[in-house]
Amino acid sequence: xxxxxxxxxxxxxxxxxxxxxxxxxxxGVTLFVGLVRDMAGGEAVSAMTxxxxxxxxxxxxxxxxxxxxxxxxxDDALIIHRHGRLEPGDRIVLVATASAHRQAAFESCHFLIxxxxxxxPFWKLEAxxxxxxxxxxxxxxxxxxxxxxxxx
Amino acid sequence: MKILYFAWLRTKIGVxxxxxxxxxxxxDVGGLVxxxxxxxPKHADxxxxxxxVKVAVNQEHVPxxxxxxxxxxxxxxxxxxxx
Numbered sequence: 001x002x003x004x005x006x007x008x009x010x011x012x013x014x015x016x017x018x019x020x021x022x023x024x025x026x027x028g029v030t031l032f033v034g035l036v037r038d039m040a041g042g043e044a045v046s047a048m049t050x051x052x053x054x055x056x057x058x059x060x061x062x063x064x065x066x067x068x069x070x071x072x073x074x075d076d077a078l079i080i081h082r083h084g085r086l087e088p089g090d091r092i093v094l095v096a097t098a099s100a101h102r103q104a105a106f107e108s109c110h111f112l113i114x115x116x117x118x119x120x121p122f123w124k125l126e127a128x129x130x131x132x133x134x135x136x137x138x139x140x141x142x143x144x145x146x147x148x149x150x151x152x
Numbered sequence: 153m154k155i156l157y158f159a160w161l162r163t164k165i166g167v168x169x170x171x172x173x174x175x176x177x178x179x180d181v182g183g184l185v186x187x188x189x190x191x192x193p194k195h196a197d198x199x200x201x202x203x204x205v206k207v208a209v210n211q212e213h214v215p216x217x218x219x220x221x222x223x224x225x226x227x228x229x230x231x232x233x234x235x
Contacts, residue, residue, distance in 0.1 A: 059212075116235050118231075120232060120234045122233065123233050124234070135233040136231075
């Protein structure tokens with residue numbers, strides 16, 4: 001079970017290999033990779049800068065991961081979230097969950113990204129042709145997280 | 153008490169962190185936010201709409217009725233937008 005908060009990019013294949021190597025009890029892995037889009041709200045986005053709260057970010061991601069482990073039988077879970085300046089196409093976040101069976105892997109991965117989006121202290125600043133603007137939180141993200149309010 | 157500001161709260165107030173001497177009558181997060189508004193026009197502007205001012209005490213999300221004390225690290229920030 002691992003949480004990493006870093007400026008550097010990550011290698012999805014290498015992370016998958018590290019997660020599953022030698023662990024033949026794992027029957028399936030679900031991966032979610034979040035990317036920087038080149039459009040937001042009908043405007044071109046040339047760059048995105050992610051600010052975060054060092055210390056709390058790691059604690060919050062670890063708490064979210066611990067919650068997932070309580071709810072599903074996981075062999076492993078991994079969250080990598082980048083901060084700093086990113087450009088369209090860049091990877092932002094990786095969530096990976098491994099379990100003996102696919103249902104636990106799918107559901108826990110979905111849960112982790114939904115909860116992360118409403119709880120982990122990150123903020124996105126977008127660069128557009130009209131200047132920089134802070135991304136506003138979406139009600140739909142709150143709704144997505146609320147679906148997991150009751151234990152599965 | 154150490155106060156941290158993030159994202160547009162930081163840019164509107166103009167500092168990322170400040171240390172304040174808490175008046176005795178400030179006992180909870182709501183009282184703290186109200187008191188911080190009196191520190192400058194920039195504070196008042198940034199903190200005007202409390203529905204978009206979220207708070208963590210000692211790095212944990214808390215509601216506005218959560219108690220605060222002189223040794224706490226309190227962070228104020230807009231709703232998070234990671235992922």
